């Protein structure tokens with residue numbers, strides 16, 4: 001079976017060069033810092049942008065290449081953006097029927113299909129309503145119905161919940177998970193909960209390149225890039241392998257649990273911010289990692305205070321209670337010892 005999406009394409013003016021593959025029915029989350037190329041990836045698949053070189057293929061058919069460019073309206077793509085962008089002059093059912101109609105379905109068939117899609121998103125009976133009578137969450141449901149009414153080959157989700165009330169999001173995530181089963185989907189998101197709830201895989205972009213593509217479980221255990229570590233809320237320290245431990249550039253040793261022998265030169269130590277305790281001076285006598293660190297910021301997160309620390313040139317976070325923080329009298333620029341139990345550190349070889 002051909003790949004559902006195969007991008008191997010370059011956009012000169014943006015210095016973007018993407019190499020990305022999705023299998024049939026797979027949902028891949030595209031994550032990465034601002035300007036890393038996420039929108040460009042979506043535009044290449046949607047047909048809003050033509051690559052300067054290379055190809056974009058959907059379902060094994062080249063839709064963009066040196067000799068070919070299939071325009072957006074000829075690609076069977078369901079698109080869901082932050083805001084639903086419904087036609088205000090059409091009814092709800094008119095909005096959903098628009099796609100099938102413009103692809104040649106009779107008015108009756110298009111309306112029937114639209115009603116079925118509306119029912120599937122929990123909006124049976126909403127067909128005759130005006131778009132302006134809908135809540136934000138309802139409008140986004142209509143947009144889902146509209147995107148799926150054309151039997152899309154690929155669905156593109158561009159931060160589909162970012163503009164919604166937080167209360168409406170879990171229900172809509174569930175709905176999308178059900179409706180997108182077996183439909184190949186590319187989702188741009190800044191929210192790790194979207195990834196956990198919806199995605200099979202993650203592609204992390206950096207400076208216009210795919211820095212890493214991996215399964216979701218893997219990324220949450222072993223985020224292979226600093227951006228991904230921040231994204232999933234874990235600390236990551238990079239160093240040299242010395243005697244089954246990771247030696248940081250400053251010379252400190254980090255010991256931990258390795259799932260496979262560290263046979264590489266380089267490795268990373270991964271641990272949660274809650275596993276880090278802070279001390280003014282090194283507490284002796286326990287088999288723990290002790291890292292000299294400098295406080296670079298404190299963020300009030302309610303039940304915990306998140307302390308940002310620099311360990312050499314690398315950044316980590318410690319989640320401590322407000323009372324522990326008060327007792328330590330910590331301020332920016334101050335030196336502390338960050339202590340992490342070896343049993344809470346996962347060591348991963350870097351290939």
Ligand SMILES: Nc1ncnc2c1ncn2[C@@H]1O[C@H](COP(=O)(O)OP(=O)(O)OP(=O)(O)O)[C@@H](O)[C@H]1O
Pocket residue numbers: 013014015016032033034035036037038039040041208
């Ligand atoms: N229309 C454009 N013309 C020229 N350069 C562009 C255009 N749009 C984006 N770029 C550049 O292309 C690169 C990739 O941008 P892109 O919008 O794809 O990133 P992104 O990951 O979607 O960012 P964000 O998270 O901020 O939306 C950036 O360097 C950006 O400045």
